[in-house]
Amino acid sequence: MEYKSSNQPGCGGCLLIAAVLILLTGGFPALFHLLDFLLLAGLFGFLVIVGGFWAFSYYVKSRISKYEASQTETHNRFVYLMVHILVKIAQADGHFTKAELQTMLNFFQHNLRYNQDQMYWVKQMIKDARHSEHELNDLLGEFRTSFAYEPRLLLLELIYQILYTSGPPSDEELRLARNVASFLQITAYDQRALEAKYMYRGRSQASASGVTSEEGYYATLGLDKSADMAAVKKAYRTLSMQYHPDKVGHLGEEFQRVAEEKMKEINSAYDYFKKKYNNG
Numbered sequence: 001m002e003y004k005s006s007n008q009p010g011c012g013g014c015l016l017i018a019a020v021l022i023l024l025t026g027g028f029p030a031l032f033h034l035l036d037f038l039l040l041a042g043l044f045g046f047l048v049i050v051g052g053f054w055a056f057s058y059y060v061k062s063r064i065s066k067y068e069a070s071q072t073e074t075h076n077r078f079v080y081l082m083v084h085i086l087v088k089i090a091q092a093d094g095h096f097t098k099a100e101l102q103t104m105l106n107f108f109q110h111n112l113r114y115n116q117d118q119m120y121w122v123k124q125m126i127k128d129a130r131h132s133e134h135e136l137n138d139l140l141g142e143f144r145t146s147f148a149y150e151p152r153l154l155l156l157e158l159i160y161q162i163l164y165t166s167g168p169p170s171d172e173e174l175r176l177a178r179n180v181a182s183f184l185q186i187t188a189y190d191q192r193a194l195e196a197k198y199m200y201r202g203r204s205q206a207s208a209s210g211v212t213s214e215e216g217y218y219a220t221l222g223l224d225k226s227a228d229m230a231a232v233k234k235a236y237r238t239l240s241m242q243y244h245p246d247k248v249g250h251l252g253e254e255f256q257r258v259a260e261e262k263m264k265e266i267n268s269a270y271d272y273f274k275k276k277y278n279n280g
Contacts, residue, residue: 064124067117075252080125081143082155085180086162087129088136092176096130107162112254140183150247152184154255157194157262164198190242193222217269229277236270 068076083104090100108114108122144152159177163169169177174195181191200219218225221235241247243266245259 063117064121067121071252072250074250077146078151078251078255079122081139081146082158083122083125084129084132084134085136085139085143085155086159087126087132088134088139089159089173089176089180091130092136093172101126103162103165107158107165111161111165112258114254137183140180144184148247149185150242151251151255153186153190153242154248154251154258156181156184156186156191158258160194160198189222193219193239196222214272217272220265220269221273229273232270232273232277236266239266 086104087096090096090104104126105119105122109119114122143155147155156177159180163173163177177195178191181194197216197219200216215225218227221227221232221239223231223235227235240263243259243262245256245263248255248259
């Protein structure tokens with residue numbers, strides 16, 4: 001027989017005993033005073049809870065409003081569309097799980113280094129996006145017409161980044177990312193380069209010895225192992241123009257930092273191949 005622990009006794013019996021004692025010693029008036037006190041105390045507690053919730057909601061909304069006012073309209077629109085697109089991608093299978101929500105929040109907090117006010121803002125947008133009736137294609141269409149090629153490429157970079165945050169994505173998720181790239185009119189070369197880079201990173205995390213750093217440099221530049229130095233130089237020039245921080249500076253500091261990190265990766269890969277071919 002399975003052992004079951006006993007539950008702690010409640011206070012209902014104690015309250016009843018206290019009411020009986022008050023009734024015996026002070027009569028009905030004393031009992032009524034007790035009931036009035038309990039009723040007022042309960043009402044006061046309820047009002048305190050409601051007031052506290054309202055005050056916190058007001059505080060959050062005021063912080064969100066203050067942050068939005070401090071940013072450019074272009075920045076706010078970029079993040080708004082990005083959040084809604086990411087939510088629609090997560091909902092593509094008909095569900096939006098807690099794990100997907102946490103992955104998105106971790107992405108903004110750790111990858112984009114959002115502070116508390118920015119996270120309040122993102123959480124509100126995610127909440128709105130989950131109940132939005134906008135179609136993914138409509139959001140992508142607006143994004144495509146609102147932003148130049150470099151911001152569109154950056155969005156795809158962020159999509160792949162978040163898809164790989166919690167492990168290798170499914171084939172369905174990869175197909176969806178490719179369809180997004182096509183809709184945004186990202187070239188096949190750029191799309192394959194991004195996918196190869198994050199696929200390499202996924203394999204690197206899964207196997208510490210099965211993937212070499214050289215493979216990662218090739219993936220960063222979107223090249224295969226047969227590429228020569230001429231192909232390396234061409235890829236480097238193209239990527240340097242696409243991911244130059246000045247191209248996305250108008251989107252906000254966080255996205256400029258993403259471009260800067262990308263440029264560091266590109267420069268590291270190019271420096272590796274310069275040393276390799278110069279020493280060869």
